[in-house]
Amino acid sequence: MTHSARDVKATLATAQFLHKLSAEDLEKVAAIASTKSLEAGAVLYQEGEACRMLHVVSSGLVALDMCMPRQGCTRILTVGPGELLGWSALLSDGTMTVRATAVEETTLIALPAHKLRQLCDDDHDIGYAIMQQVAVSLSRRLLATRLQTLDMFGETQPVAAPVSPDNS
Amino acid sequence: MTAAAESTLNSETFLPRDGLQKLISHLSGDGFTVIGPKVDQGAIVYDEIENADELPRGWTDRQEPGRYRLERREDDAYFGFVVGPHSWKRFLFPPRATVATADRTENGWEMATPDEPAPRYAFLGVRACEIAAMKIQDRIFTGGSYVDPVYQRRRESAFIIAVNCTTAAATCFCVSMNTGPRCGSGFDLALTEIAEGFVIEVGSDAGSELLARLPVTPATDEQLSHADDERQQAVNQIQRTLNTDGIRDLLLNNLEHPQWSDVAKRCLSCTNCTMVCPTCFCSTVTEVSDLTGDHVERQRQWDSCFNIDFSYMNGGIVRDDVRSRYRQWLTHKLASWHDQFDSSGCVGCGRCITWCPTGIDLTAEVAAIRNAPRAKASVATETVTPQEGSA
Amino acid sequence: MRGTPPVTACQPANPWLAYTARIHAVRDETPGVATYDLMFDDPALADGFTFRPGQFNMLYLPGVGEVAISISGDPHDFSSVPHTIREAGNVTHALARMREGETIGVRGPFGSSWPVDECRGKDVLLVAGGIGLAPLRPAIYELLARRDQFGTLTLLYGARSPDGLLYTDEYGAWRSAGIDVQTTVDRAHTGWTGNVGVVTLLLDRLPLPRTNDTLLLTCGPEVMMWYTIQAAQRRGLPRESVYVSLERNMNCAIGLCGHCQFGPEFLCKDGPVFRYDRVASILKVDDL
Numbered sequence: 064m065t066h067s068a069r070d071v072k073a074t075l076a077t078a079q080f081l082h083k084l085s086a087e088d089l090e091k092v093a094a095i096a097s098t099k100s101l102e103a104g105a106v107l108y109q110e111g112e113a114c115r116m117l118h119v120v121s122s123g124l125v126a127l128d129m130c131m132p133r134q135g136c137t138r139i140l141t142v143g144p145g146e147l148l149g150w151s152a153l154l155s156d157g158t159m160t161v162r163a164t165a166v167e168e169t170t171l172i173a174l175p176a177h178k179l180r181q182l183c184d185d186d187h188d189i190g191y192a193i194m195q196q197v198a199v200s201l202s203r204r205l206l207a208t209r210l211q212t213l214d215m216f217g218e219t220q221p222v223a224a225p226v227s228p229d230n231s
Numbered sequence: 232m233t234a235a236a237e238s239t240l241n242s243e244t245f246l247p248r249d250g251l252q253k254l255i256s257h258l259s260g261d262g263f264t265v266i267g268p269k270v271d272q273g274a275i276v277y278d279e280i281e282n283a284d285e286l287p288r289g290w291t292d293r294q295e296p297g298r299y300r301l302e303r304r305e306d307d308a309y310f311g312f313v314v315g316p317h318s319w320k321r322f323l324f325p326p327r328a329t330v331a332t333a334d335r336t337e338n339g340w341e342m343a344t345p346d347e348p349a350p351r352y353a354f355l356g357v358r359a360c361e362i363a364a365m366k367i368q369d370r371i372f373t374g375g376s377y378v379d380p381v382y383q384r385r386r387e388s389a390f391i392i393a394v395n396c397t398t399a400a401a402t403c404f405c406v407s408m409n410t411g412p413r414c415g416s417g418f419d420l421a422l423t424e425i426a427e428g429f430v431i432e433v434g435s436d437a438g439s440e441l442l443a444r445l446p447v448t449p450a451t452d453e454q455l456s457h458a459d460d461e462r463q464q465a466v467n468q469i470q471r472t473l474n475t476d477g478i479r480d481l482l483l484n485n486l487e488h489p490q491w492s493d494v495a496k497r498c499l500s501c502t503n504c505t506m507v508c509p510t511c512f513c514s515t516v517t518e519v520s521d522l523t524g525d526h527v528e529r530q531r532q533w534d535s536c537f538n539i540d541f542s543y544m545n546g547g548i549v550r551d552d553v554r555s556r557y558r559q560w561l562t563h564k565l566a567s568w569h570d571q572f573d574s575s576g577c578v579g580c581g582r583c584i585t586w587c588p589t590g591i592d593l594t595a596e597v598a599a600i601r602n603a604p605r606a607k608a609s610v611a612t613e614t615v616t617p618q619e620g621s622a
Numbered sequence: 623m624r625g626t627p628p629v630t631a632c633q634p635a636n637p638w639l640a641y642t643a644r645i646h647a648v649r650d651e652t653p654g655v656a657t658y659d660l661m662f663d664d665p666a667l668a669d670g671f672t673f674r675p676g677q678f679n680m681l682y683l684p685g686v687g688e689v690a691i692s693i694s695g696d697p698h699d700f701s702s703v704p705h706t707i708r709e710a711g712n713v714t715h716a717l718a719r720m721r722e723g724e725t726i727g728v729r730g731p732f733g734s735s736w737p738v739d740e741c742r743g744k745d746v747l748l749v750a751g752g753i754g755l756a757p758l759r760p761a762i763y764e765l766l767a768r769r770d771q772f773g774t775l776t777l778l779y780g781a782r783s784p785d786g787l788l789y790t791d792e793y794g795a796w797r798s799a800g801i802d803v804q805t806t807v808d809r810a811h812t813g814w815t816g817n818v819g820v821v822t823l824l825l826d827r828l829p830l831p832r833t834n835d836t837l838l839l840t841c842g843p844e845v846m847m848w849y850t851i852q853a854a855q856r857r858g859l860p861r862e863s864v865y866v867s868l869e870r871n872m873n874c875a876i877g878l879c880g881h882c883q884f885g886p887e888f889l890c891k892d893g894p895v896f897r898y899d900r901v902a903s904i905l906k907v908d909d910l
Contacts, residue, residue: 339725
């Protein structure tokens with residue numbers, strides 16, 4: 064299934080990490096973008112795999128799993144339309160920290176990390192806008208991760224629970 | 232109110248010293264359980280009395296932060312002291328009371344509420360601050376959407392013989408709280424003790440009716456003048472003050488003030504202050520079964536916000552340290568009470584100061600905050616960013 | 623009996639008296655959570671017990687104690703009074719051992735309610751977490767019962783894991799009746815095909831076209847409500863458009879025991895539902 068250039072631009076326009084770019088700069092990003100489709104259950108990349116592409120979800124849902132030896136895999140996050148996948152390709156060496164699997168039929172915009180980095184190096188205005196928004200996206204995801212860590216629905220009792228027979 | 236009663240209300244009468252016993256006897260005869268001050272375990276407490284001889288004649292109290300001692304007076308006054316560890320709340324809002332019952336039957340549990348007639352109390356020796364405290368508890372127990380029948384029945388039938396203070400303790404600050412030392416209303420009879428006896432003011436029809444049976448004479452100018460002098464003595468002896476200007480905002484705007492941590496180092500969270508305070512009303516209802524388990528009583532007992540599990544909620548304790556519990560008590564008493572009940576919760580009786588084992592004085596705690604107010608963003612400004620620091 | 627003045631299981635002049643009710647049915651919802659449908663013995667109450675969405679009852683097990691539980695059913699369904707209850711302490715543990723037909727005592731309803739009438743003409747966003755969906759469910763029923771009075775209705779619901787999601791068998795009917803239901807979990811097994819992540823991520827993805835005419839009703843762990851409100855405020859919702867349901871130690875439910883105080887508020891009578899601006903400043907104070 065192919066997507067028109069217009070679809071690519073439409074998706075990029077909804078991508079949070081690109082939303083400070085001007086229409087002209089967005090064109091430059093669109094020029095390096097390609098599209099990708101995944102069937103439900105298809106794996107985009109494995110944990111530990113080298114992946115040199117940044118992805119923005121256009122439609123559908125991508126699940127991120129992390130695995131532990133002997134304890135199996137846990138689904139830790141799902142990423143939806145407009146959201147970013149694979150930021151380690153842009154920010155570090157591209158070794159993926161999660162396995163990404165399409166949960167339903169999903170279309171993605173793919174951006175080669177080295178080309179995006181080149182774009183940022185050549186035009187610092189674009190670079191600043193992109194990095195600023197990547198930072199915002201990451202801080203939101205960090206907050207969300209911390210909230211998950213708090214395990215706020217957990218039913219743990221405090222260490223020194225007082226004996227209160229009539230409290231419930 | 233009848234014209235006769237009204238004319239009695241406007242004039243004061245005099246009862247000689249030996250008439251006090253007649254007062255007590257008439258009340259007993261009318262079916263009241265007379266409660267009055269007595270010396271017990273080195274303090275003046277409130278208990279049942281039948282005889283004027285049981286009153287603390289010739290005793291006075293010396294009170295300071297964390298200290299209470301009885302001393303002999305030079306005279307033989309019946310009421311020459313102020314307030315002790317008891318307040319009248321122990322009779323109107325008893326430390327333990329059954330509020331409901333459940334009985335197991337063939338058809339399941341049967342629920343009921345107690346129907347026995349409430350005791351009819353006559354309180355002898357009620358001070359102005361204590362009348363103020365009763366009015367505050369009236370608002371709590373009978374002035375809201377739900378009425379507590381236990382309190383209401385006892386309060387309705389209570390006969391109040393107030394006593395105007397003729398002395399003040401070092402811990403008293405009723406003048407700051409506008410609650411005394413003079414009794415203005417809320418009594419059936421009010422007595423001011425002078426050397427030869429009592430000058431009496433009438434406060435109600437019931438009071439006037441009782442007065443008519445006592446050997447009273449119209450008070451002479453000299454007796455009235457002595458009564459004024461005695462009452463003035465109490466006013467003159469008040470040393471302690473609490474500045475109540477804007478106190479509600481002052482405390483609620485300083486919920487993170489360092490003074491709370493400071494007092495927390497001294498406070499033992501022992502609950503004495505809440506037990507002796509005449510307005511504190513916190514309680515807990517617990518289940519008490521008989522041996523068969525077929526008859527259960529729901530008993531309401533005094534509790535205290537200083538008790539560690541008072542704020543326990545599934546998962547943990549909300550006020551887990553002394554700092555937060557002391558802050559809760561004081562901000563409730565002096566600030567939030569205004570929001571809840573349109574008045575202060577404090578009547579200036581000073582009991583909490585006297586009976587605190589470490590001598591914490593709430594007037595000093597408030598002054599410390601007032602002298603160095605550091606209004607943080609706790610109540611004033613609203614920010615949108617999350618509480619935690621940098622991500 | 624319907625149409626007569628609202629019948630309640632609490633007399634203002636004698637508020638300590640409990641009314642007997644039977645457990646009509648018990649439905650297991652999620653691990654540790656079940657819904658108890660109660661029916662009053664008294665015919666007037668059985669036919670006409672009235673409550674507003676967000677209110678709670680005190681459920682009484684003689685010999686064990688009382689516990690405050692939100693009413694989780696349809697305010698217009700008088701056949702029984704459902705309460706979704708999580709086993710957490712002595713009373714709820716004892717309740718979990720009870721069977722259909724057994725008697726318990728009920729006092730109520732108590733407390734403030736969700737502002738359903740104020741939602742008229744507006745978009746409504748309901749954000750719930752865990753057992754917090756239970757006190758919101760009556761509001762959902764109320765909103766759907768008069769669907770045409772409201773704008774867009776959205777429910778965002780988060781739980782710890784997929785087996786912690788309440789009322790999953792009703793989502794289909796709710797969606798058909800006109801509310802968008804989106805769920806998410808904190809963590810899942812790899813077979814889960816729904817959202818994973820905190821509920822604020824779902825909120826970030828929502829288009830909120832008219833933030834001045836949107837009301838947010840939220841109930842769940844306090845930290846979840848806090849961050850949900852921050853996210854909503856960032857999107858432009860004013861504080862007066864947000865309603866929360868708070869929880870504290872509850873003992874008498876009639877404003878006389880002091881336990882449920884939160885700052886100057888008595889949660890049993892001023893709450894549990896509050897408009898956010900009323901409690902915003904005290905929510906920020908630790909250990910209040």
